[in-house]
Amino acid sequence: MESSKLTRRNFIRMSALAAAGGFLVGCSCGPGPEPTVAATEAATKAATEEATKAAAKLGGIGEGVKIVFFPGGPPGCPFGTVVYNGAVAAAADTGAEVSYMFSDWNTEKMVTQFKEAMATSPDGICVMGHPGEDAFEGPIDDAFSQGIIVTSQNTTLPRIEAKYKGMGFGYVGQELYESGLLLGQEAVKRSGLGSGDRAMVWGLLSQPTRGLRTKGVVDALEESGLTVDYIEIDDATNADPAAGTATFTGYVSSNPDVKLVCTDHGGLTSTLETYLTAADKGPDDIYGIGFDLSSATVEAIRGGWTDLVLDQQPFLQGYLPIMQVCLTKKFLFSGLHIDTGSGFAHKDNIEELAPLAEEQIR
Numbered sequence: 001m002e003s004s005k006l007t008r009r010n011f012i013r014m015s016a017l018a019a020a021g022g023f024l025v026g027c028s029c030g031p032g033p034e035p036t037v038a039a040t041e042a043a044t045k046a047a048t049e050e051a052t053k054a055a056a057k058l059g060g061i062g063e064g065v066k067i068v069f070f071p072g073g074p075p076g077c078p079f080g081t082v083v084y085n086g087a088v089a090a091a092a093d094t095g096a097e098v099s100y101m102f103s104d105w106n107t108e109k110m111v112t113q114f115k116e117a118m119a120t121s122p123d124g125i126c127v128m129g130h131p132g133e134d135a136f137e138g139p140i141d142d143a144f145s146q147g148i149i150v151t152s153q154n155t156t157l158p159r160i161e162a163k164y165k166g167m168g169f170g171y172v173g174q175e176l177y178e179s180g181l182l183l184g185q186e187a188v189k190r191s192g193l194g195s196g197d198r199a200m201v202w203g204l205l206s207q208p209t210r211g212l213r214t215k216g217v218v219d220a221l222e223e224s225g226l227t228v229d230y231i232e233i234d235d236a237t238n239a240d241p242a243a244g245t246a247t248f249t250g251y252v253s254s255n256p257d258v259k260l261v262c263t264d265h266g267g268l269t270s271t272l273e274t275y276l277t278a279a280d281k282g283p284d285d286i287y288g289i290g291f292d293l294s295s296a297t298v299e300a301i302r303g304g305w306t307d308l309v310l311d312q313q314p315f316l317q318g319y320l321p322i323m324q325v326c327l328t329k330k331f332l333f334s335g336l337h338i339d340t341g342s343g344f345a346h347k348d349n350i351e352e353l354a355p356l357a358e359e360q361i362r
Contacts (some may be wrong), residue, residue, distance in 0.1 A: 062094025062326040068117035069322065072128045072154060074104045078294035079266030079314055082360050083153070087126070088317025094326045095313030104239040106148070107131040107207060122148060124168075127346050129155030132208035136160065140169075143165045149326045151335060153317040155210045160235055165335040166329030172311040172320040176209065176340025180216020180264070183289060183310045186344060188224040190308060191260060191287040195225030198257050202231045203264035204238075212330040213291075221260070227341075229255065233265055243266040245278050252279040252286075259287060266292030266314070273305040291346055294344035301350045310351075315361050 069087045073080030074294040084100065091098040099120075101113045107130050117125050118139070125143060129136070140160055143150050151310060152161070154173040161169050187195065199221050203214030214230075221228050231251060235245035252258060263269045269290030276286060283304030290297075293311050300306035320338060327333040345353055356362035 002157065016310075056311055060095040062091070062096025062322070065094070065096045065326050065329050066120075066122045067091075067096050067098045067124045067126065067322060067325050068122045068320070069098050069100050069126045070113070070128045070153075071100060071102060071112065071318065072105055072130070073102065073267065075102050077105075077267055078270045078296065079292045082292075082294075082314040082362070084317040085172060085360050086315035086316070086320075087322055088239050089315075090322035092321040093210055094322060096322060096326055098322065103128070105130065106235065106239065107135065107239065111135050111139065114143075118146065118148060121146075123329050124149035124151070126150075126321035126325065127152050129157045129171075130152075130207055130210045132210075133157050133159045134208070140164070149323050149325050149328050153321045154312075154314075157209065161337070162336060164173045168324065168333065168335050170321070170324045170335030172317050172324070172335060172336075172338045172340060174213070174310075175339050176212035177216040179291075179312065179341040180213040180268070181220045182216070182342070183262070183291070183308070183344075185207040185219025185224075186222065187260065187262070187289045187308050188226070188361075189289065190346070193224075193226060193259055197226050197259045198229065198255060199226045199260040199262065200231065200255070200258050200266060201262045201264065202227045202233055202244075202263070204233055205230065206232055217262050217264060221262075226260070229258075234266065237268070238265070241271040242274070244271070245270065245275060248275040248361040252281065261286050261288055263288075263290040265290070266294065269306065269309060270296040270300075272297075273300040273303065276305055288345075293353060293362050295358045295360075297345075298354045298357045299348060301345060301347055301352075304347075307346065309345040309362065310341060311343050311345050312338075313343070314362065316340045 071080040071084040087098060099119060103110045103113060110128060111131050112331050114127060125148060136157060137160055144164055149168040151170045154177060159173055159325055201218050205214045218228050219317040263272055269292055271313055272288050288306045289308045291310050293309060297306055297309060317340060324336060
C-alpha cells in the first residue's frame with residue numbers, strides 16, 4: 001500500500017516536473033544563433049531545477065484541507081464504492097482530511113446532507129449533482145459566500161458551474177445526454193435490432209439533470225425504430241437494486257417479446273443477471289445494456305447475461321474532485337470540466353478490464 005501511494009505521488013510530481021520543464025525550455029524568444037550543446041545542457045539543468053522546486057510545492061497539497069465528499073449511494077453500492085475508492089486514494093495522495101456522506105441516491109437527502117456538511121465549515125464539498133440546479137443553487141450560493149469551495153461529480157450542474165467556475169467549481173463525470181445516446185446507438189449497431197423490436201429502458205427521467213442520460217438512451221432507440229417502454233426506478237430500487245426484481249419480472253411477463261433491456265443505474269446493471277434469471281430468461285434471450293463496471297457485471301458479461309456497458313470510470317469521479325478542491329484551495333486553480341464517460345465494456349475486451357473491476361478501480 002505504501003509503495004502504491006509513493007507511486008501515485010511520484011506521478012503527480014513528475015507530471016508537474018514535465019509540464020514546468022517543458023514550459024521553461026520552450027520559452028526562448030524568437031530566432032537566434034543555434035545554441036551550443038553546453039548552453040542547451042545548462043538551460044535544461046536550470047529549467048529542471050526550477051521545475052523541481054515547483055513540483056515540490058505539490059507535495060502534500062491537501063495538508064490542512066478539510067473536505068466533505070459525497071459518493072452517492074449507500075455503503076457497499078457497486079458504483080458508489082468505486083467512487084469512494086477514488087476519493088480515498090486522493091485523500092491519501094494529497095494529505096487532505098476527507099469525511100464521507102452516503103445518500104442512498106436520494107436527492108432530497110443529498111440536499112439535506114449538503115446543508116449539514118456546510119455546518120461543519122469545511123474548505124470544500126464534492127457533491128453528486130443529482131438533485132439538479134434548482135434544488136442545489138441556493139445552498140451552493142450560501143457555501144461560496146462562506147468561502148467553501150464546491151465542485152461536482154457524476155451529474156452536471158451547468159448553470160452553477162458557469163457561475164462559480166473561476167472559484168473552483170468543476171465537474172468530473174460523463175456528459176449525460178451524450179453518454180445515453182452513445183450507449184443506445186452502439187447497442188442498436190451491435191444487436192442488429194431495429195424497427196418494430198421492443199425495448200425497455202429502466203431509468204431516472206424524473207430527475208431533472210440526471211435523467212438526461214436516460215433520455216439519451218430512449219432517443220437513440222426510438223430514432224432507430226424500436227418501440228420503447230419506459231419504467232422509472234423507484235426509491236426502494238434506487239437504494240437497493242434487488243428490490244426491483246418483482247418489477248422486472250412483472251414487466252417481462254407482460255411483454256414476452258422484449259428484445260433489449262437497458263438499466264440506467266450502475267447498481268441495477270450489476271443485478272441484471274439476477275433479474276433475467278428470476279424472469280426465467282437465458283443469457284441470449286434479451287440483449288442487456290447498462291452503465292458502469294463492477295465485479296458482478298464482469299461475470300454477467302462473461303456469461304452473456306449483459307452484452308454492452310458504458311464505463312464512465314467512476315474511480316476518477318472520486319479521485320479528481322478531491323484534487324480539484326486542493327488545487328483551488330492552495331493554488332487558486334479554477335474549475336476543471338472532465339468527461340470520463342466514453343468507453344464500452346463487452347465480451348471482446350472484458351478480460352482486459354476484469355482485474356481492474358475486481359479491484360474496484362474500474
